[in-house]
Amino acid sequence: MGYELNAILMDAHCHLHEYGEDEIKSIMDLNIYVVAVSDDYKSSIRTIEISRKYGLVIPAVGLHPWNVDHNCKNEVANIEGLLSVDKSIRILGEVGLDKKFKPYTIQLQDAVFRRFIEMAREKGLALNIHAANAWADVLDILYRNDISLAILHWYTGPLDLVKEIMDRGYYITVNQAITIQQKYRDIIRIAPLDIILVESDAPYRYRGLVFHPKEILGIYKYIAELKSMSLDEVEKSIVENSYRFLRALKVL
Numbered sequence: 001m002g003y004e005l006n007a008i009l010m011d012a013h014c015h016l017h018e019y020g021e022d023e024i025k026s027i028m029d030l031n032i033y034v035v036a037v038s039d040d041y042k043s044s045i046r047t048i049e050i051s052r053k054y055g056l057v058i059p060a061v062g063l064h065p066w067n068v069d070h071n072c073k074n075e076v077a078n079i080e081g082l083l084s085v086d087k088s089i090r091i092l093g094e095v096g097l098d099k100k101f102k103p104y105t106i107q108l109q110d111a112v113f114r115r116f117i118e119m120a121r122e123k124g125l126a127l128n129i130h131a132a133n134a135w136a137d138v139l140d141i142l143y144r145n146d147i148s149l150a151i152l153h154w155y156t157g158p159l160d161l162v163k164e165i166m167d168r169g170y171y172i173t174v175n176q177a178i179t180i181q182q183k184y185r186d187i188i189r190i191a192p193l194d195i196i197l198v199e200s201d202a203p204y205r206y207r208g209l210v211f212h213p214k215e216i217l218g219i220y221k222y223i224a225e226l227k228s229m230s231l232d233e234v235e236k237s238i239v240e241n242s243y244r245f246l247r248a249l250k251v252l
């Protein structure tokens with residue numbers, strides 16, 4: 001296929017902007033593509049800055065559903081402004097809906113998410129999505145708006161939506177929580193290998209786990225065990241998925 005396996009290892013969802021210069025440099029030494037998501041306008045600017053310095057960083061700009069409030073209209077407009085200034089931005093994220101941790105702002109979240117969907121449609125962008133307890137809602141919005149490229153980050157939704165995700169050609173990500181989160185394990189056991197990408201969601205912490213991009217190399221083993229497949233087969237498949245995603249994004 002004309003690419004080196006190592007170079008197509010990809011962390012599909014990382015908050016790189018939260019790290020200092022030295023740590024970013026050491027993450028870059030891993031020689032993997034990093035889809036760097038943002039949480040708000042300020043972190044979007046920082047993410048773009050990092051991507052200008054490091055060729056393997058793919059910047060995503062957006063407003064995390066946790067940061068949506070009554071005063072975020074300007075925030076969204078400013079993030080949209082970044083898209084006109086920097087045409088190399090191909091992904092919006094982390095965006096979405098959260099009914100689990102922020103149910104009381106769901107209406108505002110919905111309005112903001114629909115604005116991001118419009119931007120994605122207008123400019124042909126991909127989406128990197130957070131949808132805690134709102135998976136069906138998010139999928140419905142994606143379908144209705146003909147969004148063709150989307151990553152459903154840390155998918156822990158209903159098992160019966162996995163087929164729909166596959167039929168639409170969307171991706172789900174696996175992170176270190178696969179080692180301990182039963183619901184996640186059940187999903188990954190049945191999910192077709194060709195919709196799976198790996199992510200760090202670093203530097204998030206979850207039940208004693210410290211998420212970090214260097215740990216994504218270890219995730220393949222858990223996927224292989226769960227699916228009773230060889231490590232080789234799992235690695236190959238996920239590398240191919242990453243390649244397909246980057247091609248669709250026109251990064252490769």
Ligand SMILES: [Zn+2]
Pocket residue numbers: 013015037094201
């Ligand atoms: Zn995240």
